[in-house]
Amino acid sequence: MLIWITLKSALKSLIANKLRSILAMLGIIIGVGAVIAMLAIGNGAQKQVLGQITAMGTNLLVVRPGQRGTGGVISGTQQNLTVEDAQSLRDIEGIEAVSPVVGGSAQVKYLATNTRSNVQGVAPTYFKIRSFELDRGRFFSESEAENMGRVAVIGPVTEQTLFAGGDGVGETVKLEGINFLVIGVLKSKGDQGFFNPDDQVLIPYTTAMKNVFGLTFLREIDIQGTDDKALAKIETAVSEILRKRHRQKPDDQDDFQIRNQAEIMEAASTAIMTFTILLGSVAGISLLVGGIGIMNIMLVTVTERTREIGVRKAIGAKNRDILRQFLIESIIMTGLGGSIGALGGVGAAMLVRTLTSFPAMVTMSSVFLALGFSAAVGVFFGFYPAYRAAQLDPIEALRYE
Amino acid sequence: MMINAKNLVKRYVLGGQTVHALDHVDVQIAEREMVAIRGPSGSGKTTLMNILGCLDRTDEGSYELAGEDVSRMTSDQLAVIRNRRIGFVFQTFNLLPRMSALENVELPLLYAANSGAHKQAKAALELVGLGDRTHHEPNQLSGGQRQRVAIARAIVTDPSILLADEPTGALDTKTGEEILTLFKELNAQGRTIIVVTHDPKVAAHCQREFYLQDGRIAQDDAVFQSAKGSK
Numbered sequence: 168m169l170i171w172i173t174l175k176s177a178l179k180s181l182i183a184n185k186l187r188s189i190l191a192m193l194g195i196i197i198g199v200g201a202v203i204a205m206l207a208i209g210n211g212a213q214k215q216v217l218g219q220i221t222a223m224g225t226n227l228l229v230v231r232p233g234q235r236g237t238g239g240v241i242s243g244t245q246q247n248l249t250v251e252d253a254q255s256l257r258d259i260e261g262i263e264a265v266s267p268v269v270g271g272s273a274q275v276k277y278l279a280t281n282t283r284s285n286v287q288g289v290a291p292t293y294f295k296i297r298s299f300e301l302d303r304g305r306f307f308s309e310s311e312a313e314n315m316g317r318v319a320v321i322g323p324v325t326e327q328t329l330f331a332g333g334d335g336v337g338e339t340v341k342l343e344g345i346n347f348l349v350i351g352v353l354k355s356k357g358d359q360g361f362f363n364p365d366d367q368v369l370i371p372y373t374t375a376m377k378n379v380f381g382l383t384f385l386r387e388i389d390i391q392g393t394d395d396k397a398l399a400k401i402e403t404a405v406s407e408i409l410r411k412r413h414r415q416k417p418d419d420q421d422d423f424q425i426r427n428q429a430e431i432m433e434a435a436s437t438a439i440m441t442f443t444i445l446l447g448s449v450a451g452i453s454l455l456v457g458g459i460g461i462m463n464i465m466l467v468t469v470t471e472r473t474r475e476i477g478v479r480k481a482i483g484a485k486n487r488d489i490l491r492q493f494l495i496e497s498i499i500m501t502g503l504g505g506s507i508g509a510l511g512g513v514g515a516a517m518l519v520r521t522l523t524s525f526p527a528m529v530t531m532s533s534v535f536l537a538l539g540f541s542a543a544v545g546v547f548f549g550f551y552p553a554y555r556a557a558q559l560d561p562i563e564a565l566r567y568e
Numbered sequence: 569m570m571i572n573a574k575n576l577v578k579r580y581v582l583g584g585q586t587v588h589a590l591d592h593v594d595v596q597i598a599e600r601e602m603v604a605i606r607g608p609s610g611s612g613k614t615t616l617m618n619i620l621g622c623l624d625r626t627d628e629g630s631y632e633l634a635g636e637d638v639s640r641m642t643s644d645q646l647a648v649i650r651n652r653r654i655g656f657v658f659q660t661f662n663l664l665p666r667m668s669a670l671e672n673v674e675l676p677l678l679y680a681a682n683s684g685a686h687k688q689a690k691a692a693l694e695l696v697g698l699g700d701r702t703h704h705e706p707n708q709l710s711g712g713q714r715q716r717v718a719i720a721r722a723i724v725t726d727p728s729i730l731l732a733d734e735p736t737g738a739l740d741t742k743t744g745e746e747i748l749t750l751f752k753e754l755n756a757q758g759r760t761i762i763v764v765t766h767d768p769k770v771a772a773h774c775q776r777e778f779y780l781q782d783g784r785i786a787q788d789d790a791v792f793q794s795a796k797g798s799k
Contacts, residue, residue, distance in 0.1 A: 483648065485643075
């Protein structure tokens with residue numbers, strides 16, 4: 168029998184039982200929609216988190232002092248990283264830039280406006296390592312850093328707080344009572360939740376250590392590698408040099424820790440992938456339940472139309488003609504349901520995107536995956552009812568009341 | 569010989585007992601004959617019709633339809649035989665709902681993947697006098713009209729035999745007479761027709777009658793009927 172006519176008659180019988188067909192399709196609609204929406208949310212989370220990690224800098228290694236303590240009792244951090252440590256790392260192969268970092272919270276004052284902000288003492292290389300860009304003004308120079316220049320680069324949020332919309336460049340602010348000239352304002356990076364890079368004041372590390380905080384040890388050393396593949400090698404070299412400089416014995420534990428951005432990224436990626444798979448499988452289960460709904464309805468349909476099947480067989484339908492007819496009906500239901508569900512899923516993802524700032528992202532592959540899966544569900548769950556219909560004995564079927 | 573069935577046997581096991589629905593029955597029907605198979609309920613006439621209509625297979629014996637041995641065919645082969653060689657007319661019409669008269673009549677042709685379905689179906693409907701009802705659905709037609717559509721569906725593939733199971737059973741007397749007249753016209757045009765019925769008045773329209781009782785042919789008054797027919 169011509170496929171087009173089978174299709175037409177299948178559509179007709181679905182339309183004849185509108186409510187029932189729609190209810191049976193609903194499971195598939197929800198299932199496919201949920202799969203697509205969940206995968207979109209997973210993808211969005213991936214993109215957002217990786218974006219935040221990348222915003223911290225590119226090809227980044229961060230060396231921090233080790234934690235003091237024995238047997239799991241942690242009692243504060245050691246103070247053992249020095250400016251000399253940072254300088255000693257400059258010549259490692261594959262290193263692009265190194266910056267010592269000191270800092271803490273400090274009072275920032277402009278005329279009568281007063282705020283507490285995160286003040287960091289850094290080298291000029293820090294801006295590049297951490298991927299900062301300027302909105303206005305300039306970064307401070309190498310010589311300003313070495314000569315304890317009293318200059319500051321401030322974040323856009325800090326500028327807003329202090330100058331209330333006015334231009335901060337060229338103005339003088341007071342940090343813990345010391346005058347600093349604002350020479351530059353950073354471009355916004357966006358809040359990262361645990362830390363807002365837009366609300367900070369960056370000054371030369373020399374000035375910060377000597378004049379503002381009175382520190383001799385560093386909070387961290389930031390290192391940028393030439394590319395992400397070099398990071399592991401650099402990590403080993405940094406560890407070797409620092410152990411030697413800190414005169415550690417071969418079986419001592421490191422008195423510092425190195426965080427590798429590539430590893431952080433990988434760990435975050437894996438975590439989000441797990442979370443996406445979890446969401447996706449829960450949605451997938453609802454698709455499966457939808458498939459069972461289709462099977463249920465198809466079994467009812469076959470029973471209801473037993474007599475019709477008998478008539479069709481009496482006038483010459485072969486078993487495979489009957490099989491095809493009912494299989495096409497269930498595939499239409501799942502196909503149609505799947506398409507509506509796909510639209511719904513894409514719509515839901517877009518709604519999340521508009522209503523919240525969460526960047527839910529629908530990928531083509533997730534749409535194809537969901538549609539393919541729903542078609543497979545249609546064939547799988549449609550097959551048994553269709554097979555039962557095809558195997559009916561024509562005499563019994565014709566006698567069925 | 570259009571139908572040449574010998575030694576047909578059909579056994580059922582009911583509650584541990586074997587019942588012979590058909591007990592060594594021979595049936596010979598010539599081309600262009602109009603034959604009645606009559607008998608009380610339980611006589612085996614439905615079983616005989618199912619076997620002659622290739623819906624069922626005989627347990628023993630042989631059955632040749634238009635020179636072809638169909639007694640050992642697979643169910644798919646039988647489906648083809650039913651499609652090409654046999655036209656069924658049922659007591660309750662058995663038209664498919666939600667399909668127009670034309671679509672119902674086209675259906676056997678579509679299973680045969682026949683490309684000229686439309687034209688042939690229309691011609692068949694005209695032949696049974698429903699050329700103006702092609703786009704009506706079964707529930708818009710009267711009982712008699714429905715049976716005419718069913719007859720059009722049965723003859724559309726130009727089958728060797730037309731098999732009617734109580735074709736007037738669901739109709740009033742007058743409409744029933746009209747349907748039987750239509751059968752006689754079709755017979756006069758050269759079609760072989762078998763009518764299964766319990767009603768002697770219906771059987772009387774035929775040229776010949778098999779009377780079945782307890783799975784055997786109790787009476788085959790072929791001689792009498794054909795003598796009457798030749799008068």
